[in-house]
Each structure stands twice: as structure tokens, then as C-alpha cells.
Amino acid sequence: MTKFEDYLEGIVNIYHQYSVRVGHADTLSKGELGQLITREMANILKQSKDQSSIDKIFQDLDADRDAQVNFEEFVNLVFTVLLTTHDNLHKPC
Template sequence: MTKLEDHMEGVINVFHQYSVRWGHHDTLSKGELKQLILKELTNTLQNTKDQATIDKIFNDLDADKDGQITFNEFVPLIATLVMTMHDNIHKE
């Protein structure tokens, strides 16, 4: 497996680590998303301890408004964060 493929699999594995924790297969509840953000994205996202920030992220990601985040709904968050990190690297 290439380095990039390994990192992509890592994103999938982290999503699954949090999505199956409470018995929901392949979706994240708001609480599960919050735990993922608090433990995995604390250096990347600001105000992660602010519930209003978590609520906004969750509502923005939950495209079908079913109260769960699927992997397909989660991917845009990762894409946005990667693009932001890329931009920040060029600012240094």
C-alpha cells in the first residue's frame, strides 16, 4: 500500500472507530462526532469544546438531516480540513 493509500485507510479506520463505538454501524451520532473531533482534530479545529461549534459542524455535515453522519457526509469535513492545512503550509 502506498503512503497516500495508507493515510486514506487511516481516515476510514478513525471514522469506523467512532461510528461503531455505540452500536451504530457506519454512522456518527452528534456525540460520536464530538468525541472524534475532541480526540482526533483538537489541533486542527478551533473551539472544539464549544457545543455550539459542534452543533454547527454536525448540522452542516448532516446533509439529509436524519440526525446521523454517514461516511459520505463526513468526507467533506476531511476535504475542507486538508485544503485548509495545505493553504496554511504555503503561508509559513
């Protein structure tokens, strides 16, 4: 497996690590998303550790308004974080 493929698999595995509720094993609740953000994205989303920020992120991601974030909706967060990271890497020191 290539390094890129490893990274992609890692994102999927982290998503599944937090989507553990019985009966909803492939979606994230607001609490699960909050845990994922605070544990896995702490350095990237520093300002998003408080509950109101997590509530806003959850609301923005939950496109179908079913009170859960599925993998496709979660990928939007990954996409946004990836773009921000890319932009930050190109900023002058």
C-alpha cells in the first residue's frame, strides 16, 4: 500500500473509531464528533474545542438534518481542514 493509501485508510479508520454507537455504527453523533475533533484535530482546530463551536460545526456538516454526521458529511470537514492546512503551509513565515 502506498503512503497516500495508508493516509486515506487512516482517515476512514479514525472515523470508525468514533462512530461506535449500537445501531448507528456508521454515523457520528454530536458527542462523537466533538470527541473526534478535540482528540484528533486539537492542533488544527484550536478554536473549536468549546461546545458552541462543536455545535456549529455539527450543524454545518449535518446536511440532511438527521442529527447525525455520516461519512460523506464528515468528508466535508476533512476537505475544509485539508484546504486550510495547505494554505497555511504556503504562508510566508
